[in-house]
Amino acid sequence: MMNNETVPAIELSDVSKFYQQGDTTVHAVDHVDLTLQRGAFATLAGPSGSGKTTLLNLIGGLDQPDTGTIRIDGETTTGLSDRELTRLRLHKIGFIFQAYNLIPVLTALENAEFVLLLQRRPADERQARVRALFAELGLEGLEHRLPTQLSGGQQQRVAVARAVAPEPAIVLADEPTANLDSQTSANLLEMMHRLNREQGVTFLFSTHDPAVIEQADRVIRMHDGRIVDDERR
Amino acid sequence: MRDGRWIWLRLAWRNLWRQKRRTAIQLAVVAGSVLIALWYNNLARGMYAAMIRDGVRSGSGHIGIYHPNYLSDRLVRQTVAPDGLIDELRKLDHVVAVMPRVMLPGVARSSYELLPVAIVGADLDTEQAINPILDAKRLVAGRLPSPGKRTVQAVVGARFAERLHLRVGSKFVFNAQNADGELIATAMRVAGIVRTGLQEIDEGTLLVWRQDAAKLLGRPGHAHEIAVLLDRPNSIAELLPEVQARAAARGAKAFRWEEAMPGLASGIRMDYAFLQAIVFVIFVLVAIGTVNILVMAVLERIREFGILRALGMERRQIGWLVLNEAVLVSLLGVAIGALLGFAATWYTWKYGIDLSEMMGGGSVEMEGVLVEPIMRATWDWAGMARLTGVLLLLSIAAALYPLRLVLRVGPADAVRHY
Ligand SMILES: Nc1ncnc2c1ncn2[C@@H]1O[C@H](COP(=O)(O)OP(=O)(O)OP(=O)(O)O)[C@@H](O)[C@H]1O
Ligand SMILES: [Mg+2]
Numbered sequence: 001m002m003n004n005e006t007v008p009a010i011e012l013s014d015v016s017k018f019y020q021q022g023d024t025t026v027h028a029v030d031h032v033d034l035t036l037q038r039g040a041f042a043t044l045a046g047p048s049g050s051g052k053t054t055l056l057n058l059i060g061g062l063d064q065p066d067t068g069t070i071r072i073d074g075e076t077t078t079g080l081s082d083r084e085l086t087r088l089r090l091h092k093i094g095f096i097f098q099a100y101n102l103i104p105v106l107t108a109l110e111n112a113e114f115v116l117l118l119q120r121r122p123a124d125e126r127q128a129r130v131r132a133l134f135a136e137l138g139l140e141g142l143e144h145r146l147p148t149q150l151s152g153g154q155q156q157r158v159a160v161a162r163a164v165a166p167e168p169a170i171v172l173a174d175e176p177t178a179n180l181d182s183q184t185s186a187n188l189l190e191m192m193h194r195l196n197r198e199q200g201v202t203f204l205f206s207t208h209d210p211a212v213i214e215q216a217d218r219v220i221r222m223h224d225g226r227i228v229d230d231e232r233r
Numbered sequence: 234m235r236d237g238r239w240i241w242l243r244l245a246w247r248n249l250w251r252q253k254r255r256t257a258i259q260l261a262v263v264a265g266s267v268l269i270a271l272w273y274n275n276l277a278r279g280m281y282a283a284m285i286r287d288g289v290r291s292g293s294g295h296i297g298i299y300h301p302n303y304l305s306d307r308l309v310r311q312t313v314a315p316d317g318l319i320d321e322l323r324k325l326d327h328v329v330a331v332m333p334r335v336m337l338p339g340v341a342r343s344s345y346e347l348l349p350v351a352i353v354g355a356d357l358d359t360e361q362a363i364n365p366i367l368d369a370k371r372l373v374a375g376r377l378p379s380p381g382k383r384t385v386q387a388v389v390g391a392r393f394a395e396r397l398h399l400r401v402g403s404k405f406v407f408n409a410q411n412a413d414g415e416l417i418a419t420a421m422r423v424a425g426i427v428r429t430g431l432q433e434i435d436e437g438t439l440l441v442w443r444q445d446a447a448k449l450l451g452r453p454g455h456a457h458e459i460a461v462l463l464d465r466p467n468s469i470a471e472l473l474p475e476v477q478a479r480a481a482a483r484g485a486k487a488f489r490w491e492e493a494m495p496g497l498a499s500g501i502r503m504d505y506a507f508l509q510a511i512v513f514v515i516f517v518l519v520a521i522g523t524v525n526i527l528v529m530a531v532l533e534r535i536r537e538f539g540i541l542r543a544l545g546m547e548r549r550q551i552g553w554l555v556l557n558e559a560v561l562v563s564l565l566g567v568a569i570g571a572l573l574g575f576a577a578t579w580y581t582w583k584y585g586i587d588l589s590e591m592m593g594g595g596s597v598e599m600e601g602v603l604v605e606p607i608m609r610a611t612w613d614w615a616g617m618a619r620l621t622g623v624l625l626l627l628s629i630a631a632a633l634y635p636l637r638l639v640l641r642v643g644p645a646d647a648v649r650h651y
Contacts, residue, residue: 053648062543062644082643083547089644090545097540097647104537105247117240118545162544174648 007074009170009202010036010059015068016225017054028054030225031067036204036218038169041196044206045213046222052206053174055222059204060093060172061085073169090118094163094171096205099179101159102147108154109134109143112161119166126165133161137191153184160192164201173205177212189215241550245557252530259526260566263628266519267570270512270620272577272610277508279582279611281501283604285466285490287365291603293493294332294460295469296476301486303457304493309337310412312455313485321479322461327468330363332356333456335446339409341421341439343397350393352407352439354446354456357388363462365603366429367440375401375425380442385421385449390435391428399423407439411451419449429603459485516624520631527559527635538639539646548640555639559632566628567621574617581610 017029029051036042044052057063059070061077070077073092077085089095094115102111109130116126134140137157147155156176163171176192177185189212195201205212213219221229249256289295298318300311315333322331335354340347357377361367367377367388378386385407389399397405401423408418421439429435447453461476463469469489480487491498538551585607 057645057648060543060644062648086542086545086547086644089543095540095543095647097543100536101540103244103541105244105251115544 007038008035008071009038009040009073010034010204011071012059013068015055015058015065015070017051017058017063018066027225029058029065032225032227034220034227036170036202038202039196039200040218041193041203041216042205042218042220043213043216044204044220044222045208046228048208050222051225052222054225056172056174056204056206059170060095061089090115091166092169094166094168096156096159096163096171096173096176098175099152099155101162102150102155104147107144107146108139108150108158111147111158112165115162115166121166129165130161133165136195137161151184153180153188156180156188157191160188160195164195164199167201170202170204173203175206175208177207177209182209182211185209186211241554241557242561244554245561248554248558249561255526255530256562259523259562260569262519262522263563263566263624264570264573266515267567267621267624268573268577269515270624271571271574271617272581273508273512274616274620275574275578275610275613276581276586276608277505278613278616279609280604281505282611283609284497284501287604288494288497289460289462289490291364291366292460292497293458293488293490294330295463295466295490296461296473296487297490297493298459298461298476298480298485298487299457299493301484304488307336309410309450309457310414312412312450312452312457313459313480313483314452314455315459316454316483318479318483319459322459322476325472325475327463327465327472328461329464330359330462332360332363332460332462333443334458334460335443335450335455336457337409337411337446337450339407341393341397341405341407343399343403343405345398346396348393348396348436350407350437350439352387352409352441352446352449354441354443354450356443357440366427366431366434371427371429372425373428375423378424378442380444382422382445385419385441385445386424387421388425388427388440389423390438391426392432392436393439394423394426396436401426407449409449411449412455413451415451417449417451431603461487512620516627519624520627523559523563523628523631524634527555527632528638530558531555531635531638535642535646538642539644539648542642542644543647548642551642552636552640555636556629556632559635560629563625563628567625570624571617571621578610578612581608582612585609 012032012034015029015032016027019026019028032055044055046052058065059072065078072088075088075092077088080088103114106114112130112133113126116129134143137160139154139157139161142150142154150158177188180188192203193215196203207213217233219231220227298313300313303311319331319333322328332355337352337354339350339352341350357367361377373391377388384404394400399405403423404420406418407421408416411417427434443456444453447455463472473487473489477487541551588606588608
């Protein structure tokens with residue numbers, strides 16, 4: 001927490017991921033260099049198959065790259081053991097998936113504090129943190145509902161609360177609005193952006209949606225596994 | 234989840250009720266098999282106890298005293314001279330009754346037919362209260378004879394009476410070889426007739442007073458068998474050395490009932506082995522079913538486990554979660570089954586199951602022993618503990634294969650589509 005002004009949230013250098021498909025090799029991610037500072041609100045844009053998901057999975061430690069190195073909050077993730085990588089995800093990365101994010105048997109509140117629980121944070125701290133986020137995200141009154149009793153937009157907001165609650169170095173989201181209607185996805189994006197501005201949460205999310213791209217402070221465009229444009233606004 | 238301590242157990246508990254029907258089936262299968270195993274075990278144990286109880290009364294006693302070679306040779310001259318032994322034994326702790334008997338095989342003959350029979354000479358007054366063969370309800374005609382009559386009086390079997398056309402008061406002739414190898418022939422009179430349902434008794438046994446039989450044998454006061462009945466089977470070990478020493482002093486030998494009646498003992502052993510085999514097969518089927526159910530449950534949740542891995546849960550934590558679920562179902566199922574097993578055992582222990590309708594009335598013959606046709610369970614605590622323990626272990630072992638599947642789930646499975 002002391003040198004986070006200088007250390008970037010993520011640093012990729014020469015990162016590639018190849019898939020063998022029959023005789024051809026798919027360059028899903030092709031020698032990518034990328035640096036994202038803390039406090040960024042960036043989107044990965046690009047046509048289908050351009051490598052957005054693959055790149056996010058590499059950054060999130062869900063997959064290992066074939067070339068290059070990845071640093072999260074100054075820590076190199078390449079070559080880490082499964083256990084070390086799990087610890088890194090637990091403490092430094094927040095995930096928001098496209099859908100079915102939540103654990104079905106836990107209530108909204110329990111889902112939101114789940115990562116804090118895995119981190120063994122004390123109960124009062126968990127409560128305070130999650131209650132505040134629920135207020136921020138307009139989830140008050142839904143604390144004790146199960147995921148099946150929540151709308152898609154509400155579920156994604158709970159997922160945002162869960163990802164943001166432990167104050168990770170970065171929150172990764174692969175098409176978080178893909179299953180939502182345009183109004184709901186605009187709402188979600190607005191809330192994410194507010195968390196970014198007010199609490200300094202770093203976000204990197206992928207999307208196809210021009211309205212969502214519009215919201216981002218930085219737009220990284222991909223094509224055929226390469227970064228073809230990097231626009232800061 | 235205000236408190237993180239029991240999180241695995243609580244997660245596991247809630248996961249169980251996600252698929253209510255499946256969990257209910259699993260519980261029913263485990264509980265049902267435990268119920269069957271416990272009840273079956275306790276009923277069988279109760280039946281064995283009844284067979285032993287009645288077997289030792291009509292047979293060797295808990296401990297039987299014989300000429301050292303009598304059990305293998307069955308020669309009429311292999312007798313024991315009790316010389317006060319009977320009174321000594323009666324004074325020992327745990328001894329309920331001492332029943333000396335004389336056995337004399339021979340041939341019985343009337344003007345109609347000739348049948349091989351064996352005389353059993355016994356203290357009929359003592360035996361009347363103990364030996365199920367002499368139970369008053371089996372005495373269908375006449376009464377027990379009086380000792381020392383000039384013409385020996387006998388209680389005969391009903392089949393024997395029919396075949397020789399005898400009634401109470403009729404006479405017939407008994408031929409045999411006595412202990413000195415001399416041929417004897419004597420007239421006997423029917424005092425009473427018994428019907429037991431046992432061929433060996435109803436057709437082939439003549440019950441007379443011991444002193445009458447010993448006189449025919451040519452060895453007054455001697456006996457072939459001294460059946461020592463104890464208060465309970467567990468007293469055998471305690472008393473055997475004492476009885477053995479006293480028997481040896483007279484050149485005789487004491488045997489446990491299992492040695493004296495090997496047919497009964499091995500019959501019970503085989504029946505119990507059969508029971509255990511059946512229960513084992515049931516348990517294995519339950520374990521296979523459990524593996525199937527768990528594998529299904531786990532495969533459905535690969536994505537969910539992937540998300541948990543992505544969020545930062547370790548492999549072993551997820552494995553632990555699934556193990557908790559499996560153990561919870563097993564424990565719950567076993568507990569329900571044990572309760573039902575207790576209830577069923579209690580009912581059949583208290584009231585028994587009356588099989589006399591099914592068996593056409595009267596007694597049931599098992600391994601050559603007359604048994605009352607009421608099945609009563611007994612509380613075999615050790616057996617119950619063993620059976621529930623084995624099932625618990627088996628159902629936990631059944632979780633191991635699904636557990637391996639769970640341990641293979643990686644965080645990338647969160648984003649893979651199925
Ligand atoms: N597991 C895999 N095995 C083989 N090829 C793969 C695999 N994952 C991705 N690819 C290929 O890598 C390329 C990049 O895929 P990726 O899913 O990263 O694209 P994307 O930008 O996320 O697309 P979309 O917008 O449709 O989600 C595609 O050509 C895809 O077919
Ligand atoms: Mg994608």
